[in-house]
Structures are given as structure tokens and as C-alpha cells.
Amino acid sequence: MKFSSHILIVITIFWGFWLDNLISEFDIYLVETCIGFLTVSYWIYAIPERIQSSAALFYGLFVDLFFGTAIGFHMLFFAGISYVIHVYVFRFRIFSYLQLIIFFAGSSVFYLACKYLIFSPENYSYLLLISSFFINALLWLPIYFGMRALRRNFF
Amino acid sequence: MARTTPTHTPALKYILACLLSMALLFSDVRYQTFSPLRGSIQAVGIYSQLFLESFASKLFAFTSTYEDQKTLTRQNAELRSELQKIENKLFLKEQSQRISTDIINMQDRLKELADQRHPQVFKIASFGLKDYLCCSQHILHLQNPSEFDISINLPVAVDKTFVGQTSKKNLNLIEVILFSDISHILPVKINEFHCNAQGTGKPMLVKCIVNKELKIFGIQENIKVMTSGLGGIFPKDIRIGRVLSINKMSSNKFEIEITLDGNPMEHNYFGILASS
Numbered sequence: 001m002k003f004s005s006h007i008l009i010v011i012t013i014f015w016g017f018w019l020d021n022l023i024s025e026f027d028i029y030l031v032e033t034c035i036g037f038l039t040v041s042y043w044i045y046a047i048p049e050r051i052q053s054s055a056a057l058f059y060g061l062f063v064d065l066f067f068g069t070a071i072g073f074h075m076l077f078f079a080g081i082s083y084v085i086h087v088y089v090f091r092f093r094i095f096s097y098l099q100l101i102i103f104f105a106g107s108s109v110f111y112l113a114c115k116y117l118i119f120s121p122e123n124y125s126y127l128l129l130i131s132s133f134f135i136n137a138l139l140w141l142p143i144y145f146g147m148r149a150l151r152r153n154f155f
Numbered sequence: 156m157a158r159t160t161p162t163h164t165p166a167l168k169y170i171l172a173c174l175l176s177m178a179l180l181f182s183d184v185r186y187q188t189f190s191p192l193r194g195s196i197q198a199v200g201i202y203s204q205l206f207l208e209s210f211a212s213k214l215f216a217f218t219s220t221y222e223d224q225k226t227l228t229r230q231n232a233e234l235r236s237e238l239q240k241i242e243n244k245l246f247l248k249e250q251s252q253r254i255s256t257d258i259i260n261m262q263d264r265l266k267e268l269a270d271q272r273h274p275q276v277f278k279i280a281s282f283g284l285k286d287y288l289c290c291s292q293h294i295l296h297l298q299n300p301s302e303f304d305i306s307i308n309l310p311v312a313v314d315k316t317f318v319g320q321t322s323k324k325n326l327n328l329i330e331v332i333l334f335s336d337i338s339h340i341l342p343v344k345i346n347e348f349h350c351n352a353q354g355t356g357k358p359m360l361v362k363c364i365v366n367k368e369l370k371i372f373g374i375q376e377n378i379k380v381m382t383s384g385l386g387g388i389f390p391k392d393i394r395i396g397r398v399l400s401i402n403k404m405s406s407n408k409f410e411i412e413i414t415l416d417g418n419p420m421e422h423n424y425f426g427i428l429a430s431s
Contacts (some may be wrong), residue, residue, distance in 0.1 A: 053168040060176065065196050071189040072180030080178055085167035118184065 001050040007042050008154055009051075012147065013059055016040075017067050030131040034108035036063065038140055040078055042147045043102050044085045045092060047155070056082035073118065077111050097141065105137035201307055235248070252268050257424050264315050265426040273429045274312075275303055281330050282419065291337035291356035297329040297425055305329050305427055310389045312426045316397055318417035320388055321427060331425070334395070344383040344391075345398060345411070348372035352380070352413055359418055360399070363411040369401060376400060380413045390428075 017036030024032070040059060044051050060075030067074075083091065084107075092100065109129050116124040182188040258276050265274030277297035286292045299305060309321045311331045319339070323330035332339050337356040342349065343363065350363035378398045384391025396415040404410050419425075 053172040057172050057176070065193070066200070068193055068197050070180055070183040071193070072176045072178070072183060076173055076180055078177035079169055079172035083164070083166070083173075086169075088163040118180075 001047075005050070005155060007053070008150075010062060012043070012061060012150065013039050013063065014066065016143075017063055021067070030125075030128055031135060032112055033111060033139060034132070034136050035143065036110050037077070037081075037108050038104060038136060038143045039147065041081055041085065041107060042143055044078075044082045044083045045089070045104075046084050046148065048086050048089045048153055051082065052086075053079055053082060068106060070119070073115070077095055077114070081107055081111075097144075100135045100144070101140045104140050108136040109133045113141075248367065259315075261424050261426050265312060265428065275305075276424050276426050277329065279369045279423050279425065284420070287335075287420075289334075291354075293319075293333040293336040293339075293354065293356070293358075295319075295330060295331050295333065295419060295425075296325075297427070299324075299327045299329050302327060303429070305429060308388050310428045312428065313417045313422045313424075315394070316415075316417040317382065317389055317393060318415070318419050318425070319411055328429070333419060334417075335359060339400055340386075341389070341395070342380045342385040343382045343395065343413070345374050345378055345413075346372050348374055349383050349385065350411070352370050355412075358420075359396075359415040359428065361396070361415065363402070363413065365406055365409050367409075368407070369409055369411070374398065374401065374411065 013036055016039035019035045020033050025037075040056075044056065056078040057075050060073075060078035061071070063069070063074040063078075064071045092103075095103070109132055112132055113124070113129055116128075179189070181423050183190070219232065231319050261276050262274065265276070277299060280296040280298040282295040283292065284310045286294070289348055297311075305321060305324065307321050307323060309343045310317050311319045311321060317334070319333035319336070322332040334341050334352070334354055335356065335358060336354040339354045339361075341352045343352045343361075345363075348365075348367070348369070350365050352361040352363050355361075355362050380396045381397060382389040382391055382395055394416060396413045399412040399414040402410040402412065
């Protein structure tokens with residue numbers, strides 16, 4: 001894959017995490033979005049042959065560095081979700097939108113749960129995870145179609 | 156649907172990646188290994204943000220200053236324009252008052268000259284200044300927008316004296332031949348001496364050429380010159396000027412130079428004494 005394509009992917013991932021930060025600043029009760037994580041998941045799902053473990057690792061490193069999280073956290077999760085998607089990529093092709101929504105919303109809730117457990121266990125809440133599941137489920141389709149349109153224009 | 160042939164995903168690379176990530180995460184969470192690096196990057200981010208904010212605020216200040224300046228310049232231009240309008244209005248008002256005063260004065264003076272005639276005031280349309288200052292033809296034109304029936308050979312006055320007579324009518328313009336025109340002859344009276352004063356082609360200057368001994372009539376310089384009324388155009392005994400000089404041309408031939416009182420260059424309004 002061209003370097004410019006990687007840049008474009010990194011920009012969209014950064015945009016997703018920036019949006020997450022922006023939304024969290026409003027401090028809305030039981031709302032925790034994972035737009036950045038869902039964006040990474042989309043790119044791995046859409047072009048798995050181009051985003052291997054190393055790419056996922058570097059994307060995670062960039063996110064960790066620029067968003068001030070502990071080095072390795074996003075690397076771990078990006079590599080992990082990359083592996084899962086790569087293993088089941090052809091199965092995902094025959095999935096319906098609903099199945100995809102459930103899978104990616106569930107993945108993002110797992111990511112969120114780990115994030116809370118590692119960095120902020122006192123704020124861990126099942127209610128938050130449940131509400132986030134629905135919120136991220138709703139977010140998946142706009143991200144999916146938006147990124148797909150972008151990919152078809154630039155790749 | 157699949158864009159590539161299904162292949163086996165080697166787990167080893169991912170396991171290594173996950174192990175590396177976990178190691179980094181553990182060391183960072185437990186020992187804050189990458190804290191300085193993270194702090195540096197955050198500092199760079201904060202500085203960048205501050206720089207951008209500063210730049211944006213400076214840009215905003217610059218644009219707002221520019222806008223203020225633009226507004227002030229516009230207001231200044233508007234005020235100047237208003238001031239100019241007011242000045243123009245005042246000037247026009249002043250001129251209008253002056254013109255009214257001039258016309259009233261002119262009418263008053265004309266009444267004195269009228270001699271049972273009906274005076275009318277006309278504004279100048281053009282004045283042949285070039286010819287007036289250099290050459291023999293001394294003519295001016297008066298406007299007649301109301302199209303008064305002005306016949307030719309009527310006296311034309313300014314102040315309390317005459318300057319010429321109507322000579323032609325062209326459309327709405329009245330042509331006036333001045334006394335100083337070389338083709339104009341005015342019967343005048345100096346003391347009891349009568350002569351025909353002919354224009355010299357020089358501004359405000361006419362001359363009489365006489366064969367008589369002038370001493371008999373006591374004619375000398377600075378004696379006033381009056382209209383004689385003999386031409387049938389001008390009323391008699393109206394002062395038109397004074398003797399400027401007496402030049403002897405031959406043994407019994409004298410030239411009396413008369414300077415005129417009425418200066419057509421100093422007036423915009425002229426009165427014509429129409430027949431009643």
C-alpha cells in the first residue's frame with residue numbers, strides 16, 4: 001500500500017479519536033463513544049490484505065503517542081482486533097449489517113471495558129458499557145458508509 | 156465478494172505484536188517508562204495549540220484592527236462628504252443671497268437710470284475676454300431665458316453707468332456691444348462740449364477726435380464725461396467716465412481719451428433699459 005494511503009488512514013483514525021475526546025468533554029451521562037476504534041476496525045475489515053499486524057501496531061503507537069495514553073494500549077488492541085478480523089474476514093463478508101453492528105459494537109465495548117479496568121477502575125460501570133454498546137452500534141453504520149465512500153474515492 | 160483468495164493468517168506475527176504491546180503497556184503503566192516521551196509529545200501539542208491560538212488571536216486582532224480602520228476610514232469619508240455637502244450648500248446659499256442682493260442693487264440703480272423706461276436685469280452668458288483685452292471687437296452676451304422682447308439699440312447698464320448697447324439677438328442670447336468696441340460711437344458731453352466718442356479697442360477706453368480749441372470749454376484731465384442723449388439711445392446727463400488725457404495730434408486736432416466708469420469684467424448681471 002502507498003504511503004499516502006497510510007497517511008489518509010491515520011488521519012481518519014486521528015479524526016475519530018479527536019471526535020471521541022471532543023464528545024467526552026461535554027461529559028454527557030452514560031455516553032462514551034469509540035469512533036476512533038470503530039474507524040480502525042473498519043479499515044482492517046475493509047482492506048485486511050493491506051493492513052497487517054505491523055500497520056496496526058504503528059497506528060496504535062501513533063494514537064498512544066498523540067493522545068497521551070499509555071504506550072502499548074492501543075497497539076495491543078489494534079493488533080488484537082486486526083488478528084480477529086483477519087481470521088474471520090471472509091465470514092464477515094457474508095455477515096448482515098446487523099451482525100456486523102453487533103460484532104463491532106461488542107468489540108468496542110470490550111475495548112472500553114479494558115480501558116476503564118486498566119486506567120480508571122473506580123469509574124468502571126456496567127451501565128456505561130451497556131449504553132456504550134447501543135451508542136457504538138448506532139455509530140457503526142455512519143462510520144461504515146462514510147469511510148467506504150472515502151475509500152472508494154481515494155483507493 | 157472477496158477481493159483476495161482466502162489465505163491462512165499467521166498467528167505468530169500477531170502474537171509477537173501483542174506481546175510487545177503488552178510489555179510496553181505494562182512497563183508504562185507500572186514504571187511510567189514512556190512518561191517523559193509522552194510528556195514531551197503532550198508539551199509539543201500544547202505549545203502547538205498555544206501557538207495556533209496566539210496566531211489566531213493575532214490574526215483576529217489584525218483583522219479586527221483592519222476592520223476598525225476600514226470602518227473609521229469609511230466614516231471619515233462619509234463625514235468629509237457630509238462636510239463638503241454642507242459647505243457647498245452654505246456656499247450656494249451665500250451665492251444665492253449675494254445674487255439676490257446684486258439683483259436688488261442693480262434694480263435700484265437701474266431705476267435711477269431708467270428715465271421712464273422699464274429696467275430688466277439679465278445674467279451674463281459669455282464674455283469675449285480675449286478680444287476684449289487685445290482686439291477691437293468688444294462684445295458680451297446676456298442670457299434671456301424668459302425670452303423678453305428685447306429690441307436692439309437699448310442701453311446696457313452696470314452700477315450707475317452704462318457700458319454698451321444691445322446690438323443683436325441670437326436665439327435666447329442678447330448681444331451687447333460695449334463702448335470700447337472700435338465700431339461703437341457714443342455721443343458724449345464734456346462740460347458743454349459735445350463729441351462722438353469712439354471705441355479704441357482697449358478696455359474701458361474711448362476717444363473723441365476734435366478740431367476745436369478745448370481750452371474754450373475748459374476741458375482738462377479728470378473732468379467727468381456725461382451722455383449727451385443726442386444719439387436717442389441713452390438718456391442724457393448720465394456719467395459714463397472721465398477724461399484720461401488730451402493728446403494733440405496736429406496743429407488744431409486733438410484726441411481726448413476717456414476712461415469709462417463701467418467695468419464689464421466686474422459684473423455678472425447687466426440691466427437693459429427697455430422701452431416702456
